[in-house]
Amino acid sequence: MAVEESIFDQEMGKTPANHQPLTPLSFLAWAARVYPNKIAVVHGESTFTYREFATRCRLLASALKKLGISKGDTVAIMSPNAPPMLEAHYGVPMSGAILNALNFRLDGPTLAFTLQHCEAKILITDTEFSSIIKDALAHVTSDLLVIDIDDPLGAGGERLGEIDYDTFLSGGDYEFAQNINFWPTVVWPDDEWDAICLNYTSGTTGNPKGVVFHHRGAFLNAMGGLTVSALSKDSVYLWTLPMFHCNGWCYTWAVTAAGGTHVCLRQVETAQIFLSIRNHGVNVMCGAPIILNMILHAPETHKVTFDQQVTAYTGGAAPPSAVIAGMERLGFKVVHLYGLTETYGPSTFCAWQDAWDELGLEEKAQKMARQGVRYPTLFDQSIIDPETMEDVPADGKTIGELMIRSNTVMKGYLKNPTATDAAFAGGWFHTGDLGVLHSDGYIEIKDRSKDIIISGGENISSLEVEEALYKHPKIMEAAVVARPDEKWGETPCAFVTLVSDDATVDEADVIEYCRTRMASFKVPRTVVFGPLPKTSTGKIQKYVLRERAKELS
């Protein structure tokens, strides 16, 4: 016997009047309609209003369509945080294509691998990166049309393609691009589950994986970011975070959704950062911890003052108390975010609790060091024992793996169902990050699975030791890894970079400093001074340090 259909399902199917795919492209249509004369993009002395910005994006879409680009094709871009990069986030998917924003810190062969893996048909590339792209192209065997961006604000460089970006744009259909009515003039996703872009993870070993985003997730994570950072038409966002990094943590779309202003920045350079903040009234920005360190340790001559407060969202490592306090003195409010490429960038934020207002700096920093709670658009996250798939107790001690399930988790890894299935085993996305759940519901990441040091049978969180090292006034950066040891199995080995070359600190000083701040088995037995090896996205390459630590033995 058939189950009777509920009266609430009878003859109430989806129609174009009440169902449309969610897509962040709709934010540009909205901003161009609501704030056509407002400044959308600032680039040096030039500005584009939302009307102009939308027109440029649609010219790009139109020009791509004229080339035969259509649904399911891939268009790659290699660009610093300049207008074409922002335009590509709208113009490319508006042609029906999928955007691959390349990491400009990668090497030629790796770039060639990603271009071929995602079957890119077009590469838009800023001449600043011509030498690395030339190297990449030498390894690419498939057909790839190259379009050069020759930005007057750039340092210049060889042109590699047949056409430059502005000429290409001017070949678009201007009438199409001018039409205030977006819907009939752009290629809209058939389904919000359609891919909008892909981002390659910079994986420390093996080939990078292509993380595919869909329109639904990009729309929702942008809305989540807008909510968490209270973006509005009065938001002025400084592009210190590379847009290739999870599409600028979805702020490429979120700032537009609020009708705010994007301030481009080709080079992350402290004089420019401070001047942009003062001259354009910047009030929000994002960046890895190294950006905060750069700002904090900028030459005094760069540190021009400004009246507004700038909220600086940071992720990748907990902001140490010294950084929080120093940034506050300069006019910045630091907020800790957490996320992964697989979660469209930020998924978790350290929501401020009014009760924390009363705390002293160190206690505040301890609260703020935690990754925190989920975005309102994140369906669920939990610290789970990966063996039993049970939640760990909320005791702030029991370590488990952070797992997430949400509409803002990637569609999957491109052409890699094995990796996709492994990542989604048991109905949860396995982040690979180990952490604890505090009694107030805040999560705190203790380490990547492979970064835990086991010494004499005791687990040592390398993050905990690093956090202590970061508080040392003369230490700029620190990373702690396991060094093999006959007696203890492993001992902690610290690699540190000092604030300046003439700082005088030796191994004994550092060890003594740690001894007063942690259990003795956690104190580094070895301290190595010098610059730290990093991935193209600025993450410290612990596997390189692990090799070095082995060689010390």
Next chain:
Amino acid sequence: MAVEESIFDQEMGKTPANHQPLTPLSFLAWAARVYPNKIAVVHGESTFTYREFATRCRLLASALKKLGISKGDTVAIMSPNAPPMLEAHYGVPMSGAILNALNFRLDGPTLAFTLQHCEAKILITDTEFSSIIKDALAHVTSDLLVIDIDDPLGAGGERLGEIDYDTFLSGGDYEFAQNINFWPTVVWPDDEWDAICLNYTSGTTGNPKGVVFHHRGAFLNAMGGLTVSALSKDSVYLWTLPMFHCNGWCYTWAVTAAGGTHVCLRQVETAQIFLSIRNHGVNVMCGAPIILNMILHAPETHKVTFDQQVTAYTGGAAPPSAVIAGMERLGFKVVHLYGLTETYGPSTFCAWQDAWDELGLEEKAQKMARQGVRYPTLFDQSIIDPETMEDVPADGKTIGELMIRSNTVMKGYLKNPTATDAAFAGGWFHTGDLGVLHSDGYIEIKDRSKDIIISGGENISSLEVEEALYKHPKIMEAAVVARPDEKWGETPCAFVTLVSDDATVDEADVIEYCRTRMASFKVPRTVVFGPLPKTSTGKIQKYVLRERAKELS
């Protein structure tokens, strides 16, 4: 030959890790996790934290499930803006049921019609409305379990059912309700297209229509409202708008999504409004224009002062300049919204443009009188010629019908496919409202189709004449309708209510006042003084006035 699947669709289907139905129920799970100790609900001297509020909602869900309520059942509630009404917005759908929030201004037979039409199994009813509900129940022939709310802050009244609300709640499974992990303990929608609630329109003729909302639309319109009104954890929302009115324009869910505070209000009474604003730090509220008028014309003794600014969202008619200015003097910022039950409440808002800061009061009011631009979550709206289905020119003159297509348009009318199909004809939701599109992209409603007056072949917008009348310092409310006329076909007839009984204004004064403010053919030929007939949702019943105007002839 099969079309080759895109590489971006291969083996990247939906899994529980990356796809979950959108639902506003997730906002409560979020707020209970992020702000468990924050005040969620204020009711007189009592408060509930988010942890307590969430527990109560889940107790309600659990108690309903114990009664056998399951997916597709309907639970109705008759309540003022008190905690059980808010709890029903979460607890009822968390049991799998659909919520029908009843309009407490309706009469018994109409209520009986809606209860039977939506096949309600349970009715939760505040004793304040016992006499009207008793009348309704006398007309209901189906089985209906009645639960009484006997609110100590209420005026009291007869109990009609076998159990009272608090006892019913205490029968829920407390362990289930306490579990911090929401997902396994509540009935989640299988699909975001599932119905979450229905609201009956108060239609001026014929039986009311049951407008069905789904989880997807409720989630999105709440996010839209949150964005437009910049709700945050610091928002304190005063419930002046009845929650039965499109679920409080989705603020029942939006305030929770921001972690803000709901301040309940059983009676819309000016002394209470002002005291709530001062005592609880209210900074946002919604209401029909009559609420603004009440506040403005409140006795001076009620008008206690407060430090914060309160944003007052209003819809249903344009706020006249005198109201805007008067409210500003009292500490309120007025924002004009527009929407319909079929669009989950507000779909459109009059976004402020920085350039308007420079305008004088009258010019500002003219800008603000327009319904404006779409919510960022509204897919599209347009003023369309219903004959040709073409957009009208953006000239501020050509009248067309406002049409909308969006994920935030209703699922359909319950058991009324004919009305649903008519409303969605041509892939657009037909609002029935006539308006123009201005060159800046703002829409302005000129009238309901049937409210246009045609005099000597010229169209007269009754709204335009009313707007002029509202500016008269001694006129509190005004409505203009067509009066049949042998010579002109129709002439404008004004019905007005004066600010106070002892105001002295006569017909000649009003006509003279209008003559200096509009083309002579638009000036009312007849003016009638007295109270205006209204629907249960506070809308002026023009059809009643049209009948009266006929009788004058």
